[in-house]
Amino acid sequence: MASTISAGRYVGQAVKRLEDPRLLSGHGRYVDDVQLPGMLHVAFVRSNVARGTIVSIDTSAALALPGVRAIYTGADLNPRVGMFWHTMMGPPPELGGQTPYAPLTPLAGGDVRFVGDPIVLIIAENRYIAEDAADLVEVEIDVQQAIVGWETAIDTDQRVHPGTTTNVGQEFPLPEGPEVDALFAGAPHVFTRRFSQCRATNVPMEPRGIIVHYDQYVGDLQIWAATQSVSEWKATSSRLTGVPEHRVKVVANDVGGGFGQKMMMTRDEAAVVMAAHLFGEAPIKWTEDRRESLMAANQGREEIIDVTFAVTDEGVLLGAKVFFWEDIGAYPASAGSTAGMAGAVFPGPYKFPVVLPGGSSVYTNTVGKAAYRGPWMMETVAREQMMDHIAYELGIDPIEIRRRNVIHADDLPYTTCTTMVYESVTPSETLEQALEMLDVAAFRTMQADARAEGRLLGLGVAIYIEPSAVAFGILSSDQAIMRMDNSGKVIVAMSTGNHGQSLETTIPQIVAEHLGCNIEDVLLVQGNTESSPTGPGTGGSRSAVVAGGAAMTAALKMKDKIVQIAAHMLEASPDDMEVTAGVVSVKGTPAKALPFAMIAPIAYQMPEMLPPGMEMGLEVTARFQPAGQYTWSNATHVCTVEIDPETGMTKILRYIVSEDCGRMVNPMVVEGQIAGGVVQGIGGVLFENMIYDEDGNPLATTFLDYLIPTAPEVPDIEVGHIVTLAPGQTGFKGMGEGGAIAAPPCLANAIHDALRHLGVHPTAFPLGPSQLLTMMNEAKQA
Amino acid sequence: MSDEVVVKLNVNGRDHKVLVEPRKLLSDVLREDLHLTGTHVGCEHGACGACTVMVDGAAVRACLLFAVQVDGSKVVTVEGVTPTDGTLNPFQQAMQDCHGLQCGFCTPGFVVSMTSYLDDNPNPTDDDLKIALSGNLCRCTGYRGIINAARTAAGLPVPANAADGSDH
Structure with missing residues (x-):
């Protein structure tokens, strides 16, 4: 286009x-490709229980193994930490800031808080020996019942972080709004739904990795790392070790993906920095293996969203209340919660007269939450599915209800009820372009013909406005x-x-x-x-x-x-x-x-x-400095699916994106970013599910259990472009995350459309074959 | 544990003799002992395909083999499937033309797998190609550019709606 x-x-x-x-x-030159003279290798001993008190750590057998050069526990490294916080998030309250970090230590202190929690760091001549030594370390843990699931975490009197008074990390109470309550009380229709996303994880194909050398004679701390931000890591490493920031050097050569996971330095990497600073003799390298990555690298998405919409008989939006529950695990990257952002952008492409947002993020004995491509996207997941649920309740076509509420060119500039200002966005134009690319009438005919044969076809739409380049x-x-x-x-x-x-x-x-x-x-x-x-x-x-x-x-x-x-x-x-x-x-x-x-x-x-x-x-x-605090881009996703009634398997027939990222630097790259994001979004609905058992054991620690999409499962992704320039001199709008933001609700809506005549109204991810079959069977029996 | 063995390998046409522990993975020997770091290790359990190399003509996962198992074999890595005159092979070139890579970490595995596959199967169908690609994981591209690159290298049509790269 x-x-x-x-x-x-x-x-x-x-x-x-x-x-x-x-x-x-x-x-290419990725961090694990770097080999330095005299370089030694790191392996971690990690907790195999989700919660418990460390009774004893015996490293004597490991230390006696030839080739082992040093072994450190939390008692060695944690007290040496100067400060552990991130420049992007600012300091914690006790240092004059406002960011409520989890109590971060590089290694576990007196207790363990999730399966994978790093307890001991081993330095050895090669990784084989380091892992042998890890097997020889004996850690005795007095196991306690894990706190798994956000509802458990709220109800229990036990604490994920001992000594704290609550398992709530951050809370944004739903604002008082008597006039909104009155509006809802008098509204023609009020609908409430609870949507949820299962836990997913970033899965950069290159896991985390870091090489650190503290040259005690020169006074320099040299770091090579798989990171999205060398500046952030330089400052964090300086604060951790006390090495002045201008004597810390960080290099990232090629980096094999991140999707948010490699933005902030995590505890494991901080432990390597602290160990290298203490050890001093030689560079040390830690390369995470995939099991560690799936077990201990920060993860995303585990969210519950409660929404209530007030609407007219015609489906015109009168107002919304939305509450975000986030399971942020034990040690989230940054502070974990994105509810503030999600609430602010919840109105998205629609003319909501009022939205009241609130949220609560909750610590559990699981891996901490990461920023994952569109970390606040639970708002689009909830809003776009809710539009379809309302449409079906009112007997209105989901496309038509969007047309009745979407922001048009002649509404601009438009200030949302949450005070976001749009100057150049095109939600209506992208909606129409995407629908034209599909040919809705032809699909509806095909859908009806197929249904007459007992086949299940569906159409999904999702619109969003992306707060790119947050400044x-x-x-x-x-x-x-x-x-x-x-x-x-x-x-x-x-x-x-x-x-x-x-x-x-x-x-x-x-x-x-x-x-x-x-x-x-x-x-x-x-x-x-x-x-x-x-x-x-x-x-x-x-x-x-x-x-x-x-x-x-x-x-x-x-x-x-x-x-x-x-x-x-x-x-x-x-x-x-x-x-x-x-x-x-x-x-x-x-x-x-x-x-x-x-x-x-x-x-x-x-x-x-x-x-x-x-x-x-x-x-x-x-x-x-960009012209505004947000540079808004937007897109509409449309997809069609066929669900096999025997297997519950969803096949995506067509996937269409119409987007507006302003003046495009390189349309090939724009389309590549869209396709990548869309497929991650598809994965989060159909395949990916990072599940824990009730004791906090992660059940998907290999690629045979944690399934990311492969080539045969993805459709040809068709992309249309609408170009309106961003305010300011460049005209560029950001768009890297959008594919992953809209794809999940778009696909969920298509599945909903395919199954709603059977009485199936999905609200929770994943929507894999077993979940769909279960819902179809339950609907049949009801 | 420390009883090292001599392993002889012909890698990318050059003979090598390395002294390694019997438990050392072929992927580690290639990367650490032979400094051929194009073979990437993405999962170490044979699922992601980033470490794919050819051993005696067959595409295999270097993370699932001990070097000692392939003693005496001919190994070709991503460095070895690349022409030596500064150009790219047809699949590599198609990958650049179709934007089949972003971060590039999984890329060597795709290059070796598809170079090997297309050598053995010069006339695949579209479905054949997707099945052939299914043994390699990519998290950046959504496979759009990779599938189009495979189609291009195999002489199959590419959907019109895709911005192709141009030279400058």
Whole structure:
């Protein structure tokens, strides 16, 4: 589908990725690929029970094993911690901040709080020996009944974190609203539902990994890590160890996915940092194996959402109350809860007169909650399913009820009842484009014909508005440090933490477009605290917006200086110059031209030839702050499914996305991000379920139990584009998370449509074959 | 435990002799002893396919084999399926053209699996390709670009609605 804004030479083009030849030929450089002289290897002893008091730890047999170099317990490492908090979230209350962190220690202290809790850290000559030693450590635990499930955690007088007074991590009480209560009391219809998402996990294909070397003679702490943000990890490591921040160096080369899991330094990684700082002798490496990753790396999504909607007879929304319950495990990344954000964006694409949101996040004896691609997306999961439930209650088509409530172009600018301001969003336009791509009438005919044969087809729709590039605190800005070297080539250093987002291509696209050079003459340098500026890294659908804005601003500044030098040399006015493919020329007089390769040496070596008063050199910096606290993008997802009545298996027939991410840097990359997010969303509905038994044992610790989608299960994903520019100078909107936000309710709605005539009205994920068969059988017996 | 054995391997056309413990995985020997770090370890239980290499012409999981088991064999890794003249092989090139990779971690496994598969099965159907791809896990791409790359390399049509990469 064509966009309405013409592409530039690079921006808007499906430029092939510059990083691909390296990655396709096996010459990427991920953290586990790094081998350092004298490097030693780490393995953890982890708790095999979810809750209990540590009675004793005997490491003597392990220490006696040849090749074992050091063994540390919580008693060794935890007291050495200076502070353990994250720049993005700010300090905890006891240090003057507001973020209610779980009581974080690198290793378990006197007790264990989930299966996988790290108790002992072993350093050995290789990983085989380290794991042998782990088997020889004897840990005696006085086992207590685990607190599993948010309702149990609320009801019990036992505490996940001993010594605390509650298992509630954060609470946002539902606001008092007597006028809302009156509105609900007088509304023609009030409907209430409880929706839930099962626990899912990020599953980057590269698990966590870190190498740390504390050179006690130099005083430097050097870290190589699989992280989305080297700046965040530098600051966290400094606070942990007390090594001054400017003596901490963090490098992330290629990073194999993260989806939020690699944003904040977790306890395991902090333990490696603390161990290396104490050990001092040699670099130590920890590479997580998949069992550890599925058992002990932070997870996402386990949420219950209670919603009540008041509507008219025609399905026009009058108001909503929504309450988010989150199971945040024992040690969530950051503070765990996203209810504040979810409540703020709950109105999404619809004209709600009022929404009252509240939430409660609850500690349990399970793995902590992670940010996972659209961490607040429970609002879209609940709202978009609720729209269908209401539509069926009122006998209105789910598409029609959306049309009656969706924000239109002539509503803009629109301020939601939760005070979010939309200036350029297109929920209505994307809805219509997606429906046109499907051909709804043709599908309804096919559906009716199929149903006559006993076949179960369904159609689902979901609309959302994505709060991309959230800008507060450290997230407010990004910087580009750009220099042109003597030969006219450009290096741009940024704080981004590329882990699959194609920034090695898209940032050079932006620079080459706005500087006016060839893309092969631009190199992005990132993931290295020695060369990259301070910033929040890559996450939260921010890099195109904020890093892209910085790259564009720096390129324009660089261009301005180059043009001034060239104009001075050519005795022309800067206003009469044009820049194309690395050559500055006088408009209409192509013979009067200077390539960058001739201008750059003048800037560095011939001050007498520069315009009077101009500073030598070609280095510029630009720090970019987006126009608003949110840069809103939006999309509509539509899918069709067929469910096998015998097996309960769902087959996705078509999957369509119409999206508006503003001015696209690279449509190929945009579509790649959408497809990846959609399939993660599909996984969360049909396949993925991180379940625990009542004793807190995780039951899906291999890829044979925790099922992520594979190639035969995914449909061809069709993408349409609507382009409206974001407010501000760049026009870019972020879109990295959206696919994963809308896909779950879209797919759930399609399943609902396929089964509702049987009396099946799903509200809880997963919706795998066994769940659907159970619901169909129960409906039949009812 | 420490009784090391000599293992002879021909890897990517070059003969190697390594002294390793019998329990050392082929994936670890390739990565640590031979410094061929393109073979990635994603699960160590044979499920994700990132470590796929060819042993005597067959695509296998290097994390499920001890190096000693393939003593005397010819091993080809992702580095070895890549042309030496700076170009990419047809499936690799299709992966770039169709945006078949994002973070790139699973990519070597897909490249070796599909290079091997297409060598053995030059005329697959669309369903054949998806089944052939089903032994490798990817978490970034949603398989859209990978499936289209496989179609392209196999000469099958690619759906019109996909932004293909262009050279600049």
